[in-house]
Amino acid sequence: MLIPTDHDFIKTIEGFYFCVVGYQHPEDRIISYLKYIPWESGKWRNGETFLKRVLRHYSASEVLRSFKHFEGNFQHYVFKDPINNIIFTAVPEKFISNYYKPQDAVYNITHSDSLDALQEKAFDFIVSLSKKANVPIEDFGITGSILLDIHNPSFSDIDLTIHGHKSAFKIQKIVKKEMDLLDSPLKRIPKQEKDQWVQRKISQYKLSKEQVELILMRKWNFGYYDDVKFSIHPIRKESEIKEKYGMKxxxxxxxxxxxxxxxxxxxxxxxxxxxxxxxxxxxxxxxxxxxxxxxxxxxxxxxxxxxxxxxxxxxxxxxxxxxxxxxxxxxxxxxxxxxxxxxxxxxxx
The missing domain is CATH 2.40.50 (OB fold (Dihydrolipoamide Acetyltransferase, E2P))
Structure with a gap:
């Protein structure tokens, strides 16, 4: 039986791509947010279908803005959740065309002899982290555009998942350490990008510059690996999911x-x-x-x-x-x- 976990992806029968949120889902649908939709001038591509990104990142305001895409014929993706007492987006099982697990992407890359430049970089990154943190390759996943095979090596990021509590803390420790080393391929975002990030968050959350900079200083899970942008997302293993939808x-x-x-x-x-x-x-x-x-x-x-x-x-x-x-x-x-x-x-x- 499929157990949805955070940062899995769903493709619907209309060609919409949703990113799964969290670990608690109703039996007949999966709580998720809209990430990519078919668009003639989109930057991402799946075969002959071009796609555009609806949400760059998950946030309450971004999800609210995505609701406009569900007007008319797509209202079945808007879910009035009686347990969490909110309205959110969710994909009913009968509208799922394909389901993507991040760990499958790592398996496919490690068993392929035909990788593009971004896939090779992602593979090198995973192998490097695995060795330095003593974490098995099987505990890594790749989410986002690489998982969906819609990425573009000229601009796409590497979005990793790390599965399991122990492995996640090992990776957190080694990434923090590597980012402080001058000769490491892992780097924090450069000053200009940092300043832009801080200004965006000040505007978005109405916090002070000092407050946002403190939060940024504690962030370890995004930066650059050999000049390619990366993010890392800790994910619970299925055995670590203790609560089911409706228990509370x-x-x-x-x-x-x-x-x-x-x-x-x-x-x-x-x-x-x-x-x-x-x-x-x-x-x-x-x-x-x-x-x-x-x-x-x-x-x-x-x-x-x-x-x-x-x-x-x-x-x-x-x-x-x-x-x-x-x-x-x-x-x-x-x-x-x-x-x-x-x-x-x-x-x-």
Missing amino acids: KFEDKGFIEARARIKEDTESIYLPCKYVLEDVDIVKGKEIQDLRELVSFEGFYCFVAKKGELVQIKGKLEKVSGDNKSYHRVVIGSFKAKEQDYILPILNS
């Missing part, structure tokens, strides 16, 4: 601002990322005693807070119910927040 229900309780200490950060590498909280102080909003969890569906806030740090939080408050228990969590990256929510470390605390 989420109820909107308005907005909240709080300060809290990060009790545990080991799940902040995934999307959605999760932080366990303690020492919670409600600054604004409903006074509650059981605020235990901070979850971000906004990839911008993955990796940004560390265990033991104090953080400032603004987001949607949700009551979580399941197994005859309940508690509260704060959600970052909801449509309702309109990117005015945040997780910000309070340094020197």
Whole structure:
């Protein structure tokens, strides 16, 4: 039985490509966002079909903008989710034409004797990381345009996935180390690109320059490998997926601002990322005693807070119910927040 995991891809019968979000999906459809659509002047190509990218990256505002593509005959891709209490995009199983797993792309590349320049670079990158971090090749995947075989070696990126908790932390450690070495092929984004990235995030999230630069400093999962742009996405193995869709229900309780200490950060590498909280102080909003969890569906806030740090939080408050228990969590990256929510470390605390 197919178990959808984050960063898998789906091709629909209309030729739309969706990227899978997270690990909890209804039985009859897969929660995902629209990534590529057929377009005569598109830069990507699948045989004789040209494609354009709808979303460059996953964010609440980008997903909302993609809804315009589902007007008219494609409303079956808009899903009113009764469990998460949101409207999102999802692909019903009966509309799936092809399904793509990132680890299959690595298998295909390692068993091919006819690779283009970008595929060769991706293969070299994986082999290098595998050796340096002592992680098996089988724990790597390739997502994005290379997975779909619509890439263009002249401009496409290398988007890797790393599967399994232990392997992900090994890769995180080695990438951070390599990026600090002058003679390493792994480089952080150059100053001009960094400045542009910072300005875009300031505009998008309404944060200060100092706040955005702190978040960027903690990002380890994108940069350049031998002058080719790369990203790395930690993915849970199927054996590590403990919760299924419908096991918990989420109820909107308005907005909240709080300060809290990060009790545990080991799940902040995934999307959605999760932080366990303690020492919670409600600054604004409903006074509650059981605020235990901070979850971000906004990839911008993955990796940004560390265990033991104090953080400032603004987001949607949700009551979580399941197994005859309940508690509260704060959600970052909801449509309702309109990117005015945040997780910000309070340094020197």
